[in-house]
Amino acid sequence: VISTNAGGTAVLRFGNTRAFVLGLEVVVADGRVWNGLRGLRKDNTGYDLKQLFIGAEGTLGIVTAAVLALHPAPRSRATAWVGVADVAAAVRLLATLRAALSARLVGFELVSAQALAISRRYFPEYADPLPGVPWSVLVELEDSGTEAALAAALEAALAEALEAGDALDAAIAGSLREAAAMWALRENIAEAQRREGPNLKHDIALPVSAVPEFLDYAGALLDRRYPGVRFVVFGHLGDGNLHYNLSPPPGFAAEAFLAEAPQVARIVHDEVAARRGSISAEHGIGQLKRDELVRHKAAVELDLMRSVKAALDPRGLLNPGKVL
Amino acid sequence: VISTNAGGTAVLRFGNTRAFVLGLEVVVADGRVWNGLRGLRKDNTGYDLKQLFIGAEGTLGIVTAAVLALHPAPRSRATAWVGVADVAAAVRLLATLRAALSARLVGFELVSAQALAISRRYFPEYADPLPGVPWSVLVELEDSGTEAALAAALEAALAEALEAGDALDAAIAGSLREAAAMWALRENIAEAQRREGPNLKHDIALPVSAVPEFLDYAGALLDRRYPGVRFVVFGHLGDGNLHYNLSPPPGFAAEAFLAEAPQVARIVHDEVAARRGSISAEHGIGQLKRDELVRHKAAVELDLMRSVKAALDPRGLLNPGKVL
Numbered sequence: 001v002i003s004t005n006a007g008g009t010a011v012l013r014f015g016n017t018r019a020f021v022l023g024l025e026v027v028v029a030d031g032r033v034w035n036g037l038r039g040l041r042k043d044n045t046g047y048d049l050k051q052l053f054i055g056a057e058g059t060l061g062i063v064t065a066a067v068l069a070l071h072p073a074p075r076s077r078a079t080a081w082v083g084v085a086d087v088a089a090a091v092r093l094l095a096t097l098r099a100a101l102s103a104r105l106v107g108f109e110l111v112s113a114q115a116l117a118i119s120r121r122y123f124p125e126y127a128d129p130l131p132g133v134p135w136s137v138l139v140e141l142e143d144s145g146t147e148a149a150l151a152a153a154l155e156a157a158l159a160e161a162l163e164a165g166d167a168l169d170a171a172i173a174g175s176l177r178e179a180a181a182m183w184a185l186r187e188n189i190a191e192a193q194r195r196e197g198p199n200l201k202h203d204i205a206l207p208v209s210a211v212p213e214f215l216d217y218a219g220a221l222l223d224r225r226y227p228g229v230r231f232v233v234f235g236h237l238g239d240g241n242l243h244y245n246l247s248p249p250p251g252f253a254a255e256a257f258l259a260e261a262p263q264v265a266r267i268v269h270d271e272v273a274a275r276r277g278s279i280s281a282e283h284g285i286g287q288l289k290r291d292e293l294v295r296h297k298a299a300v301e302l303d304l305m306r307s308v309k310a311a312l313d314p315r316g317l318l319n320p321g322k323v324l
Numbered sequence: 325v326i327s328t329n330a331g332g333t334a335v336l337r338f339g340n341t342r343a344f345v346l347g348l349e350v351v352v353a354d355g356r357v358w359n360g361l362r363g364l365r366k367d368n369t370g371y372d373l374k375q376l377f378i379g380a381e382g383t384l385g386i387v388t389a390a391v392l393a394l395h396p397a398p399r400s401r402a403t404a405w406v407g408v409a410d411v412a413a414a415v416r417l418l419a420t421l422r423a424a425l426s427a428r429l430v431g432f433e434l435v436s437a438q439a440l441a442i443s444r445r446y447f448p449e450y451a452d453p454l455p456g457v458p459w460s461v462l463v464e465l466e467d468s469g470t471e472a473a474l475a476a477a478l479e480a481a482l483a484e485a486l487e488a489g490d491a492l493d494a495a496i497a498g499s500l501r502e503a504a505a506m507w508a509l510r511e512n513i514a515e516a517q518r519r520e521g522p523n524l525k526h527d528i529a530l531p532v533s534a535v536p537e538f539l540d541y542a543g544a545l546l547d548r549r550y551p552g553v554r555f556v557v558f559g560h561l562g563d564g565n566l567h568y569n570l571s572p573p574p575g576f577a578a579e580a581f582l583a584e585a586p587q588v589a590r591i592v593h594d595e596v597a598a599r600r601g602s603i604s605a606e607h608g609i610g611q612l613k614r615d616e617l618v619r620h621k622a623a624v625e626l627d628l629m630r631s632v633k634a635a636l637d638p639r640g641l642l643n644p645g646k647v648l
Contacts, residue, residue: 005368016366019343032624039531041563042340043602044329044379045617046609046647047629051375055368072423099396102468103427144426145477153469207363239365278367285370293370300356304636305371311635312628323370 002063005055007282009140009186012238013106014071017054023067024050029060029313039067052308057284058319060312074142076150079179080158083133083168088212090137090237092166097139100157104150107140108238115189115234122192126184129171137237138186189234193245198254199232200261202244202268205281211240218271222246222264226257241281244268269296285323293323326387329379331606333464333510336562337430338395341378347391348374353384353637363391376632381608382643384636398466400474403503404482407457407492412536414461414561416490421463424481428474431464432562439513439558446516450508453495461561462510513558517569522578523556524585526568526592529605535564542595546570546588550581565605568592593620609647617647 002024007016014020023038036050053061084090090110097105111119113134120128130136143150154172161167173179193199206214215233222229228249235242246264248257269279273296285293294302302324309316309324326348331340338344347362360374377385408414414434421429435443437458444452454460467474478496485491497503517523530538539557546553552573559566570588572581593603597620609617618626626648633640633648 005372007366011366015343018372019339028624028628034624034628035622036625038600038602040529040600040602040605041532042331042335042529042560042565042605044606044608045602045604045613046621046625047384047632048329048342048375048379049625049628049632051372052632055372060371072426074426075423099399100468102396102398102466104468142426144424144428149473205364205366208365236366241366276362276364278362278364278369280369281364281366282368284368289369297370298359300352300358301360301370301373304352304358304373307635308371308373308376308632311631 002054002066003056003058004284007236007239007241009107009109009236011236011241012108013103013142018051020068021050021054021066022069024053024063025065026053026061026063029315029317033064034061037065037067052312055284057286057323059309059323060318062318072144074144076143076145076147077179078141078147078150078154079173079182080139080154080170081129081182082137082139082158082161082170083130084135084137084166085168086212087135087215089166090135091208091212092164093137093161094208094238096161096164096166097157100160101141101153104141104143104153105139105238106142107138108236109138109186110233110235110237110242111136111138111186111189112231112233114230115232116185118192118196118232119185119188122195123184123188126181126188128185129182130169133168138182186234189232190243193232193247196247198258199245199247200258200264202265203241203281203283204244204268204272204277204279205239205241206272206275206277208237208240210275210277211237211242214271214275214277218244218268221267221271225267226252226260239281240277265292287322290323326378326390327380327382328608331560331563331565333431333433333560335560335565336432337427337466342375344392345374345378345390346393348377348387349389350377350385350387353639353641357388358385361389361391376636379608381610381647383633383647384642386642396468398468400467400469400471401503402465402471402474402478403497403506404463404478404494405453405506406461406463406482406485406494407454408459408461408490409492410536411459411539411561413490414459415532415536416488417461417485418532418562420485420488420490421481424484425465425477428465428467428477429463429562430466431462432560433462433510434558434561434566435460435462435510435513436555436557438554439556440509442516442520442556443509443512446519447508447512450505450512452509453506454493457492462506510558513556514567517556517571520571522582523569523571524582524588526589527565527605527607528568528592528596528601528603529563529565530596530599530601532561532564534599534601535561535566538595538599538601542568542592545591545595549591550576550584563605564601589616611646614647
């Protein structure tokens, strides 16, 4: 978790794993153990070394212990499924909810109609809360106050969005069971897509405001090259992080489509790079994206990374062949 | 601000400067410019280089531009001055308020009676909201809801603390002017102490739960060595960050007391280190604390820092003589 700087559906509120790590114990390349197990919110005594090891995929040291910051458990939750006309409307909805609900807004997950259809095809027990909307947003709130106050705040914020035309319709979960069913629709997408057959996955991040334009441009380019390609787009719009997965056009052989992976990735990643996005928001570099990393990082950035790697692991012992 | 990873009175809610920095542009030691001006919430593409430059006091590169994360402006605020019997009670009050108010709690500033007295001696226009309490906490809240809802939440949380015996009394600011006067009491301490005469300052951080014990132990040791020494203790208790300032005992010549600075710092910092605290929470290392840094960091940590410095600035051109 720490070495990949893992994220999830609550990054919008709480940040990635990096935001939770107060201290680390790390075995470094010469075999010594660095005990940096501090539990401090503030510490400006030299370089913040723990930051180096978080997300380094084990290439700079091996994390063996950590001190994590915790948040008090919430006392109330609310969940809503909101239909929007397009992704630009979803981005406006996000701004409205952040302004109205501040840190109560914990999750803001985008689901395309295609992604929802695939999820429901393999898990038909979960009903579509708002049939017919082209895009949906799953909104999750948490607070320390009462359920009633949180529900009222959510209703007021959604009413504002409906009035502004940014939301088409909204369904608020009336029970924990309904909330869990909404989350199941979202969380089953990946498994449903696996059952559906081979597809090409991309884990990208963009400035939130650039997401609509990216989807237009990348979608047009891919559809031109692979007419009828099926876009299964979902993810953490609150963080600008999309899972941009492509299933082959009807009649396109699965193996032939998978063989297109490098060409498809290039189209997707070039459109991401054109908007100063990330070609790996959550999933890291590993071995799979080493070549793409070199394509997308400037020489000075790669040189800095290599300098750090050489300084901390001069003999290249730590997770060799990964990242750099 | 970025090169010192500056903090302030809202770190409790929003984090240090590091938490705001999404991207940086940095001139590195060989004269090249690294353009890392990304505006992403998630980006796991190799080492998170910006973390190296934040708080490095200019010793690894010169920050020339940044992309910062912003939060929506709050729509409501509330301010309260709370009297507590001791610092242990203040720590319990913090836990109560965090659980009850979650992210609405923006500031939690501790002020000792001595610190308050000095502040009022030089700025008598600001009245003491709760005369006679041994310790005070200045509580600041922000929210996106109404002023009335926020005031009600604050009153409920304070009532809980009063009932539990953790708060002795509380005054809620009834206007912006009253809130500003409460903040003036807190913010004038540093200037008042400067006018009062020479004093020895320490900017320390501790795990919040260790603050009461630290104050007991360090206070006893210092009072034994310098009988009558005056403790001016205040700061960001929500982050475990105290400004632990000492004025000379009555009759102790100012110059003679200032000459004790290394001995005093050693006592303070050893008690901090015994509780895994930080000898520089906000103010960095610079030149003043280089020797203390070497005393308090393990060899492996210093070696890692020196490796990073040598890797990024092999000729030692960047802010020489600072930090390391």
